[in-house]
Amino acid sequence: xxxxxxVLTNGILLGSMxxxxxxxxxxxxxxxxxxxxxxxxxxxxxxxxxYWSFQKAGIDPYLSxxxxxxxxxxxxxGLFYLLFRKAAALEDRNVSLLLAVGLMYLIDNLILKAWSxxxxxxxxxxxxxxxxxxxxxxxxxRLALLGLALASAFVVYAFLKKTRVGTAVRAASEDMExxxxxxxxxxxxxxxxxxxxxxxxxxxxxxxxxxxxxxxQFGFVFAIKALVALALGGIGNVFGALAGGLLLGIIENLAxxxxxxxxxxxxxxxxxxxxLIFLPQGLFGRRALxxxx
Amino acid sequence: xxxIERIESADVRLVAGTKGLNKRKLIxxxxxxxxxxxxxxxxxxxxVHNGQYGVFFFNVFVYAIVAQGWNLIGGYTGQISLGQNxxxxxxxxxxxxxxxxxxxxxxxxxxxxLMIASAVAPAIVAVLVGLPLLSRLRGxxxxxxTLGMGMIVTVLFINGGYFTGGAEGRMLVSKMPPDxxxxxxxxxxxxxxxxxxxxxxxxxxxxxxxxxxxxxIREDEVAAASHGVNVLKYKxxxxxxxxxxxxxxxxxxxxxxxxxxxxxxLTQNWLFYPILMVVLGGTGTILGPWVGAFLIYLLSxxxxxxxxxxxxxxxxxVIILVMLFLPSGIMGLGQKVPDWGKRVRGxx
Numbered sequence: 001x002x003x004x005x006x007v008l009t010n011g012i013l014l015g016s017m018x019x020x021x022x023x024x025x026x027x028x029x030x031x032x033x034x035x036x037x038x039x040x041x042x043x044x045x046x047x048x049x050x051y052w053s054f055q056k057a058g059i060d061p062y063l064s065x066x067x068x069x070x071x072x073x074x075x076x077x078g079l080f081y082l083l084f085r086k087a088a089a090l091e092d093r094n095v096s097l098l099l100a101v102g103l104m105y106l107i108d109n110l111i112l113k114a115w116s117x118x119x120x121x122x123x124x125x126x127x128x129x130x131x132x133x134x135x136x137x138x139x140x141x142r143l144a145l146l147g148l149a150l151a152s153a154f155v156v157y158a159f160l161k162k163t164r165v166g167t168a169v170r171a172a173s174e175d176m177e178x179x180x181x182x183x184x185x186x187x188x189x190x191x192x193x194x195x196x197x198x199x200x201x202x203x204x205x206x207x208x209x210x211x212x213x214x215x216x217q218f219g220f221v222f223a224i225k226a227l228v229a230l231a232l233g234g235i236g237n238v239f240g241a242l243a244g245g246l247l248l249g250i251i252e253n254l255a256x257x258x259x260x261x262x263x264x265x266x267x268x269x270x271x272x273x274x275x276l277i278f279l280p281q282g283l284f285g286r287r288a289l290x291x292x293x
Numbered sequence: 294x295x296x297i298e299r300i301e302s303a304d305v306r307l308v309a310g311t312k313g314l315n316k317r318k319l320i321x322x323x324x325x326x327x328x329x330x331x332x333x334x335x336x337x338x339x340x341v342h343n344g345q346y347g348v349f350f351f352n353v354f355v356y357a358i359v360a361q362g363w364n365l366i367g368g369y370t371g372q373i374s375l376g377q378n379x380x381x382x383x384x385x386x387x388x389x390x391x392x393x394x395x396x397x398x399x400x401x402x403x404x405x406x407l408m409i410a411s412a413v414a415p416a417i418v419a420v421l422v423g424l425p426l427l428s429r430l431r432g433x434x435x436x437x438x439t440l441g442m443g444m445i446v447t448v449l450f451i452n453g454g455y456f457t458g459g460a461e462g463r464m465l466v467s468k469m470p471p472d473x474x475x476x477x478x479x480x481x482x483x484x485x486x487x488x489x490x491x492x493x494x495x496x497x498x499x500x501x502x503x504x505x506x507x508x509x510i511r512e513d514e515v516a517a518a519s520h521g522v523n524v525l526k527y528k529x530x531x532x533x534x535x536x537x538x539x540x541x542x543x544x545x546x547x548x549x550x551x552x553x554x555x556x557x558x559l560t561q562n563w564l565f566y567p568i569l570m571v572v573l574g575g576t577g578t579i580l581g582p583w584v585g586a587f588l589i590y591l592l593s594x595x596x597x598x599x600x601x602x603x604x605x606x607x608x609x610x611v612i613i614l615v616m617l618f619l620p621s622g623i624m625g626l627g628q629k630v631p632d633w634g635k636r637v638r639g640x641x
Contacts, residue, residue: 035433083613087620093373093433094572095620098612101565106609113606220561224444231437265448272441277425280434 015249016149021226024200040223046205076198234282362538371511376439384540415540462554575624
């Protein structure tokens, strides 16, 4: 029993990474319907930046949130205006999908050139610090991941609910055309959601740098995991996406514990397929956003 | 089937708008025959085995086959399948495992039975996966589902243990019949023949009633369904045919590599490059995949030669540039009525 609780706890803590990535994807997909397959690659890129600033300048990973997240936001704005502005307006999904693929190839291989293929991972003074609660061993860094995820979810939620731009973003994810008719600048709304999506990749990058061992190829799989989390939780709901991530973490850890590490992927993608087929609106998503035949 | 006739008449109106189409069609057909004759007889006056262009064109043909298959489901039907690498891999593995375990007892090199099997197996998988996915999902969700399928297939082959050979895959060199000499000429011809065949199949399929149904589904699924088009049936047909072409390409590539492993037949390249080729050439056009396959492979070929090690970076840049400046493809440039180019968001 104790080990089951331990497995569940680990699942929740590691799943919070998927949660952060899924919230970002949800914003990007929700407003522009772009399958942003490069999200994982962006996370890996920011993880390398965090790693690098720790190795070169000794900056604490959590302190580098202050630089990485604004940097990611600006980078997101730049990427949107440079690449995705026109593509987001096209009905043809292939263009935006391939733009994201191109970005993924480009950044993956730039990372390979800059930092070589050796997997990297941070070793900070408090890497192995543990807290023991009722016999549960929880690493501080993993607990911090959950904190990061919850904080990001609350910030994004508050942004969507309390600000005018946030309201516009919500409106755009309901119906982009009607939003434009209401006099809302749809390009700016898309740009903001895209930039926040990339900023969340920055947050996830900090998390990844502290807990995972990562290399240049890690991004693609991570992006698909985020997509799985998004499908699980449902599109159009910040806390749904987060919950989807936590759930995916639990599923993966349960599969690793009971079936074997080699079958983690089968479990997560199997659940992905089942959810897509039988529950396309996800567990917490709004039914209206899913176009059924 | 009254609905299809309605759509047909709409299509005829659209076609009648472009004058001199028959003449243009004849010119294209003539050029096509010339190209087929040229590439079909190339091995007689060019040593494709030792000359480097043999390998080059062999790869172009294999990519053209996969791209043509994706064109059917993604281009003509408008359902973005992100599982082509899975079908490519299933085809390659079907051939490899049947050959490796001597299931057919024939022991031929380029066994037609194995190649047909490697076309049938992905089609079966496509129907099994496609029926639940396509009956409930469309658009982006179908893309997600096929992506998930591709990942599952990849992991299954890696974890297949003795059956699939795991991460090392299956070495097929020892299975070569002793009297057969490895000559790229055979590969060249088989790949070329299949590529032409697949192009013809896609051409006749898309210019028949099936094609009208597929295009109707792409333009407006609800309207197509309300006009009596069996949407699910035609989508599954397109998905399955697209899958089996990828499978045949996989088996041909397997015969070329003589070693089928997850890392060489199930990679992202077999997923994203064919899509890029179709989009660069022109989505939903019969020559688009050929143009795209030739250009993209040309770029990666010379990229590998002159920018060794930087080729993947180059292809990333090329993908981005193509999508920024040529989103409706090369074949879309000359056409006066590019029926996919003007589909702006909100009209569908």
